[in-house]
Amino acid sequence: MNISASAGEGSPDRAGYRRSAGSPRGEARRRELLDRVTEDLAANGIVDFSLRRAARAAGTTHKVLLYHFDGADDLLVQATVQLRRRRIGKALAAATEDGARRSLGEWVRAIWPILLSDDEAAVLDQAIGLAMYDSGRYAALGREASQQYLPTLLAVCPEHWSGQRKLEVAEMVLATLRGFLVDARTSGDTAGVAAGFEALVRALEREEAAGE
Template sequence: MEAVVMGFAADEASRQAGYRRSAGSPRGEARRRELLDRVTEDVALNGLVDFSLRRAARAAGTTHKVLLYHFDGVEDLLRQVVFRLRERRIENAMAAAREASGQATLAARIRAVWSTLVEEESRLRRVLDQAIGLAMYDPDRHSDLAREASRQYLPVLESLCPEHWPDRRRREVSQMILATLRGFLLERLTTGDTEGAAAGFEALIRMLEREEAAAG
């Protein structure tokens, strides 16, 4: 993680150079998306260690000055890359949840989502874990990486809750699910205790089943 932070610090001088982000013309936006796609694929493959504006420029086949024209510095670029990668995770999870829609319970849908999280490509999981770790290591600079994760995930989890639930209940249960699944994924990553995480997940499923039964 220190290597990641050092890479960002080395880019600070470049960020101060005064280059302005593109004004958002159709051509400029198309170019920005192209660059972002290339950098996203590099990060998905190689992770965040040693990520820097110059490394991103090499991956995109351009210069760091061009990237600074289209993005507001390395931190802005990183946020957008991580956002793209989370979208991949969400798309996979929602596809699994839709397949489980015949079992119209929240517990069944969350079980399907959990399966995709456990089985997803290890490189994707590593990058997203690194992003949260970066937010924890340097919250003054990268707290948005964690906040934006919640903003992306919570609406998806709320959409899996029963439609007749009040908004507050959907929000509360979704917050609990998100925090719990994060904890289980971290446990698997840091300790390798897959059996413990699996046992905890089954307890979560039982709790969700009771919650649905109580809510009617």
């Protein structure tokens, strides 16, 4: 895995973002560049991602990217966040397309095909793998994943549940689905993953029924 580094990457003060966010024009330019890099990431994955590759994809120079972002690591995290936001949007659209009120188990069943087979799934799985491989440098890739998925999972839990119960179930669903996705990518055991997924749905149905 070769993710090129640049001076100042990972800086907590996000200086590059502050520079470009100083004006509407600067922010628009930053978003335009990020959109182009995100498309490249979706098409070509994380392996061999670098500032130079990102610059080619964005049709600019690495110096311009360093004006708007804090280096390759920062750009990788932001592009991954944008990809995951698109994935969540697709999943929500699939789960709500008929307007019906779904139980938590039904909701998870509705989004599962999107999580398993959408075009960006492999890239986002690579991001989690990179966070596990080098947590010191890429912990944000895993942390951002939880921060993005949890609000949606909390929102679809039964309204009458306590905040603590919602959090416990949402964390369980997130961790279990993530495990299934890794297993599906690495083992090829589709039957085993399918069986485990059905067990998860039954567990969620029991959990929801127990609170009624």
